[in-house]
Amino acid sequence: MRLGELISGQPFKATLRALFFFLAIFTVGGWALVQIVQNTLVSELNAQSEGESLLLGDIYEAEGQSGLVDTLHQMDRLSEPSNRVVSLLDANNVTLTGPFALAPDFVGVARQDLDTLTNGRVVGDYHLSIHKLDDMTLVIGRSREPIQLAVMRLVGGLVVFGLINTIAILALGLWASRFSMTRLQEMNSALSRVSDGDLDVRLPVYNRDDQFDRIATRVNQNLDRLTLLVTGMKSTASAIAHDLKTPLSHLQIALHEIADAVDQQTDPVPKIDAALAEAEALGTIFDTMLRIARVEADRDQSRLQLIPLRPLVEEVAEFVRPMTEESNQTLVVKSQDVQIKADAPMIKQALVNLVMNASSHAGSGAEINVEISATEQGATLVVRDTGPGIPEDDMDRALQPFVRMDAARTTPGSGLGLALVRAVVDRHGATLTLSDAKPGLCVSIIFREFKKI
Numbered sequence: 001m002r003l004g005e006l007i008s009g010q011p012f013k014a015t016l017r018a019l020f021f022f023l024a025i026f027t028v029g030g031w032a033l034v035q036i037v038q039n040t041l042v043s044e045l046n047a048q049s050e051g052e053s054l055l056l057g058d059i060y061e062a063e064g065q066s067g068l069v070d071t072l073h074q075m076d077r078l079s080e081p082s083n084r085v086v087s088l089l090d091a092n093n094v095t096l097t098g099p100f101a102l103a104p105d106f107v108g109v110a111r112q113d114l115d116t117l118t119n120g121r122v123v124g125d126y127h128l129s130i131h132k133l134d135d136m137t138l139v140i141g142r143s144r145e146p147i148q149l150a151v152m153r154l155v156g157g158l159v160v161f162g163l164i165n166t167i168a169i170l171a172l173g174l175w176a177s178r179f180s181m182t183r184l185q186e187m188n189s190a191l192s193r194v195s196d197g198d199l200d201v202r203l204p205v206y207n208r209d210d211q212f213d214r215i216a217t218r219v220n221q222n223l224d225r226l227t228l229l230v231t232g233m234k235s236t237a238s239a240i241a242h243d244l245k246t247p248l249s250h251l252q253i254a255l256h257e258i259a260d261a262v263d264q265q266t267d268p269v270p271k272i273d274a275a276l277a278e279a280e281a282l283g284t285i286f287d288t289m290l291r292i293a294r295v296e297a298d299r300d301q302s303r304l305q306l307i308p309l310r311p312l313v314e315e316v317a318e319f320v321r322p323m324t325e326e327s328n329q330t331l332v333v334k335s336q337d338v339q340i341k342a343d344a345p346m347i348k349q350a351l352v353n354l355v356m357n358a359s360s361h362a363g364s365g366a367e368i369n370v371e372i373s374a375t376e377q378g379a380t381l382v383v384r385d386t387g388p389g390i391p392e393d394d395m396d397r398a399l400q401p402f403v404r405m406d407a408a409r410t411t412p413g414s415g416l417g418l419a420l421v422r423a424v425v426d427r428h429g430a431t432l433t434l435s436d437a438k439p440g441l442c443v444s445i446i447f448r449e450f451k452k453i
Contacts, residue, residue: 015172022165109130126141201223313381338451340449350424361387392436
């Protein structure tokens with residue numbers, strides 16, 4: 001992986017922005033720290049000078065001028081000349097002891113260069129503490145060199161600390177950029193293979209609970225759905241080709257028979273009726289397929305409104321009751337007052353399909369129950385019959401388009417009824433389950449978004 005790619009990565013750019021921000025704060029904070037340390041050291045020097053001045057003042061009061069001069073001579077012998085100076089001058093600016101040739105023109109504490117005041121005997125900046133002892137002037141000075149040395153060491157330490165942190169941050173940025181680039185390349189490679197038709201590829205998930213794992217998990221979920229859709233499309237296309245072949249062949253035969261009847265000058269009307277019936281069957285299949293496609297493509301959430309489920313169920317029951325009575329079947333509705341967030345026409349179409357499917361396969365004398373109940377898990381719509389049912393191993397397959405169980409092949413239909421119901425259920429984010437009613441089939445739809453009335 002080239003360095004240019006790492007530097008151009010967003011993690012490294014974000015690291016650079018963070019580094020600049022850190023250096024700005026570090027510079028301001030370091031300057032403030034240096035000023036605080038320097039002021040603290042100056043205050044400490046001045047405090048030491050003030051303490052010595054008070055001590056020397058006490059010696060002067062106790063022992064007089066001679067005792068003070070002797071003490072100053074002893075201090076000169078014990079001190080480092082480059083760091084500390086002490087002088088005593090009389091009223092005529094005559095030096096009694098120390099390097100000062102002139103008395104400073106102030107009383108108190110100040111910072112001055114001693115080159116002029118000492119005639120070159122002492123040079124450099126000193127912090128002076130000036131006190132008057134009667135008509136004499138006591139001068140105590142401490143060099144700024146230790147302060148400057150301490151400040152230089154502090155600044156040097158801060159610079160080294162800043163450089164080490166800068167290098168560490170840049171290294172961390174390169175590592176983060178390399179890590180993200182590696183993950184992105186893995187994703188790109190996997191998606192490239194998917195685009196080439198390999199639907200079994202999945203993005204690696206390392207269980208680090210970072211954004212890459214979350215994105216990879218989401219992409220894998222979408223790939224699972226894509227695989228399911230593509231597989232379903234292939235199965236649907238194969239089923240369409242298989243299931244449409246027979247009615248198309250029948251239609252083709254009927255058209256040939258019509259042509260033969262015309263050539264033989266016989267009545268073609270029965271053959272035309274047969275051809276129309278086959279054409280209508282094909283039209284019904286295509287209409288159902290289009291409805292399924294529209295339901296699956298519809299993502300308009302504004303169409304989902306809170307609707308009362310009981311009136312809708314009763315309306316569907318009145319619509320299909322004549323068909324059930326004609327088949328000597330009993331239709332029973334048991335309903336609670338509950339509202340669901342749904343598209344009313346879609347739910348109505350799905351319920352019609354469920355009841356008609358039950359009526360078509362349950363057989364004469366069967367009982368069909370439509371029930372609505374509400375629990376903490378959701379509002380449940382159940383269609384149950386007392387017919388032969390579906391083997392448990394075939395229940396998942398029964399929801400696929402054009403799939404018809406062996407027991408259902410003696411009845412008319414396209415095998416799209418339950419597929420349409422499943423599309424409607426998925427559109428509403430509900431749950432569809434098939435179970436054994438013992439006897440018969442039980443189809444349950446659970447709506448998560450509901451409200452009891």
